[in-house]
Amino acid sequence: MSVERMLPTPEAADLVGLVREIADRELRPRADDAEDAGEYPRDLVRTIGRIGLLGLPYDESLGGGGQPYEVYLQVLEELAERWATVALTVSVHTLSCWPLASHGTPEQRKRWLPDMIGGELLGAYCLSEPQAGSDAAALSTRAVRDGDSYRLTGTKAWITHGGVADFYTVFARTSDDGPRGISCFLVPADASGLSFGAPERKLGLTASPTTVLHLDDVLVPEERRIGHEGDGFGLALGALNSGRLGVAAIATGLAQAALNAAIDYARGREQFGRPIIGHQGLGFLLADMAAAVESGRALYVVAARRRDADMPFRHQASVAKLVATDNAMRVATDAVQVLGGAGYTRDFPVERYFREAKVMQIFEGTNQIQRMVVSRGLEKGQ
Structure with a gap:
């Protein structure tokens, strides 16, 4: 049963209709087998990124689709109706890009955002820790100054796209000043000292990898800090x-x-x-x-x-x-x-x-x- 949607513009209606066609053709036929096998559809993620679905709610000046959030969410629903893992990928990736898109400097946005929202770079959002889930302000991962860089040490838990992402938006403590002591860093996947636990054996969404992320003295240049120190929370x-x-x-x-x-x-x-x-x-x-x-x-x-x-x-x-x-x-x-x-x-x-x-x-x-x-x-x- 197809949902008859109320959308703000004819262009938005055309977009959602196109997504429905693509999802019926590319996602639905693969979902059952991929979930049974636990195979992440990285090729599909690149495809939907290249047609603009990973950057829908971001401004066109940033390389995004310039769509209202209302439209972006209805696109997510269409994807989820065919394959929830792929919709989750889009949602988590959008979450991972948000700090840079909203609070990055013009130089940071120009350097990293086009590939991030264009589908070439897949993101992961790293806030939770083994002992700091719902109480995010209690996180203990540290980021210690080392000249014009930071050294990150700690463990993050329940990381969607762990081990397959190209960048990790990591929240770490730069001081002991409670929530005001947390900062945000954009950590590339090839950073030395970054490692992952085995994928969690989950009840559902088995095609979407979820792991622990270990940061062992990971050196991150200051230019990869998003916002000021203390802005992270x-x-x-x-x-x-x-x-x-x-x-x-x-x-x-x-x-x-x-x-x-x-x-x-x-x-x-x-x-x-x-x-x-x-x-x-x-x-x-x-x-x-x-x-x-x-x-x-x-x-x-x-x-x-x-x-x-x-x-x-x-x-x-x-x-x-x-x-x-x-x-x-x-x-x-x-x-x-x-x-x-x-x-x-x-x-x-x-x-x-x-x-x-x-x-x-x-x-x-x-x-x-x-x-x-x-x-x-x-x-x-x-």
Whole structure:
């Protein structure tokens, strides 16, 4: 079932339509086999980068697509409906580029950003640590001055694209002044002292590599520090606010895929002399699934419009991430139920959607953290 989208311009509608065609042709046929084999589709990432999909929300003066965030997120949803791993790649890469694009010097942007958002360089975002996940301000990775460079030492955890990225946006402590002691660095993948753990053995998104990142006295020139010393925590949170909308869009695309699979099965499966979609108990379940998908989509679009209008959107981003990902988990679970025993087998895609949906409630800030963000905002009258 194709989603009829409301987009701000005819050009945006054409873009989303083109992405849908490409995703149907290039992504959907490869997803099942690649996820089974745990093979990362680096060639596809280069392809979508070269047609401009890795730079959509960035200004044209930076080499980006100049698209509103509202449009970028709906592109993410279209990708996720066909293959969540690829949509996650676009979202994480966009997250990794955000500090440079928003706070880099003109010289830094000119030097690195064109290849980053043009698809030649794949990024990874490195904030979490083994003992500093939700409490990002507690990170302990150090960046110590050494002349006109820094030496980075520490361990980062849960790094999407670990071992396959070309650059790593790393947050490290340059002083002990709490959140104000964190700085941001752009670390190239070939830096001496950079190494990775074995890929995590995950429940879902198995084609997307996730590893530990070790920094052992990695020498990083000062010109690769983004912003001033102490700006890192603000850059990290700013990127995450937008990244949470990316997760909401991906979760919505995944939920749409699960809903579509359930509808197709319910139309074709007969019990008691009629298609099972015509039985009220199942029909109502599908109606609730459709409502969940629509509500997640509406929330991320509204939050994106606030971002595009330069209005505060942190609260709305957390609400969208919370609702869309909880809804995706419920829709994927119900899709398995609609298919019954068939849904529990790998002969149908809903079991994969079920496994992939779970992590949406965890990364880019767990849904418990989103509830904390929302509740604290309410306490402050925001």
